[in-house]
Amino acid sequence: MTFTSTVLPKAKSFCQATQAQFEQFADFLLPRRCSVCMTELATAPALCPTCWMDLHFIKSPICARTGVPLPFDLGPESVSLSAMRFPPAYDRARSALIYNGTARQLIHKFKFHNRPEIADLLTPWLQTCGQDLLKDADYLIPVPLHLFRIVSRRYNQSAELARTLSKSSGVPMKVEWLRRVKKTSQQVGMIRDMRRKNLKGAFEVKPNKVDALVGKNIILIDDVITTGSTVTACAKTLRKAGVARIDVLSVARVVMHETVAV
Numbered sequence: 001m002t003f004t005s006t007v008l009p010k011a012k013s014f015c016q017a018t019q020a021q022f023e024q025f026a027d028f029l030l031p032r033r034c035s036v037c038m039t040e041l042a043t044a045p046a047l048c049p050t051c052w053m054d055l056h057f058i059k060s061p062i063c064a065r066t067g068v069p070l071p072f073d074l075g076p077e078s079v080s081l082s083a084m085r086f087p088p089a090y091d092r093a094r095s096a097l098i099y100n101g102t103a104r105q106l107i108h109k110f111k112f113h114n115r116p117e118i119a120d121l122l123t124p125w126l127q128t129c130g131q132d133l134l135k136d137a138d139y140l141i142p143v144p145l146h147l148f149r150i151v152s153r154r155y156n157q158s159a160e161l162a163r164t165l166s167k168s169s170g171v172p173m174k175v176e177w178l179r180r181v182k183k184t185s186q187q188v189g190m191i192r193d194m195r196r197k198n199l200k201g202a203f204e205v206k207p208n209k210v211d212a213l214v215g216k217n218i219i220l221i222d223d224v225i226t227t228g229s230t231v232t233a234c235a236k237t238l239r240k241a242g243v244a245r246i247d248v249l250s251v252a253r254v255v256m257h258e259t260v261a262v
């Protein structure tokens with residue numbers, strides 16, 4: 001009898017049995033449910049068929065700059081009229097979903113209901129829509145939250161997404177390299193100039209990380225792009241610090257009617 005051939009397999013099967021019992025007990029206490037409507041499911045985090053059918057994934061053709069869907073395809077370099085008229089401060093943005101229905105509810109639960117495990121559900125969608133951006137990115141940088149908000153929500157949802165995406169893509173994540181130094185008001189209902197004023201001076205690059213960012217390609221990670229003001233303010237701060245390329249990757253975005261320009 002050798003230790004490796006008999007004792008280890010027995011110990012392994014004991015551990016597997018214990019783990020299975022633990023999982024059964026955990027299921028009894030906390031049944032696996034749809035992340036949105038709480039229907040019981042076989043796995044979690046996951047969505048039930050009804051909630052899944054209400055997701056609207058963004059598909060080509062899209063605007064090469066902002067990533068919004070376009071009504072018809074004029075090639076991979078097509079840009080929407082709004083991006084031509086108001087060129088974004090970032091280079092390219094990509095989002096997996098239109099921000100409505102299930103996507104809106106899912107992000108709301110992820111953000112405000114202490115459900116960090118939802119990041120595991122969202123990350124594969126983020127990775128699929130951002131595959132071109134991830135190819136030669138140096139760092140993932142989450143859109144930062146002010147410390148007060150982190151304390152009230154318990155975590156920064158963008159940092160949770162960046163953490164899981166970094167694990168699956170291999171692109172390093174740098175939390176705290178970009179910091180939120182001003183507590184801003186909620187942007188809802190503000191016009192463009194008010195939003196700009198509200199976010200003025202809100203972000204800074206950590207002073208001892210400026211040299212490490214010069215000439216790099218970074219991807220800003222956010223849960224949702226609504227007006228775009230927050231990612232614009234972050235992109236301007238990073239550009240000023242010398243970052244070469246700034247892309248944005250979000251789970252969802254608000255989509256208005258867009259027209260192709262080029």
Ligand SMILES: [Zn+2]
Nearest residue numbers: 034037048051
């Ligand atoms: Zn459901």
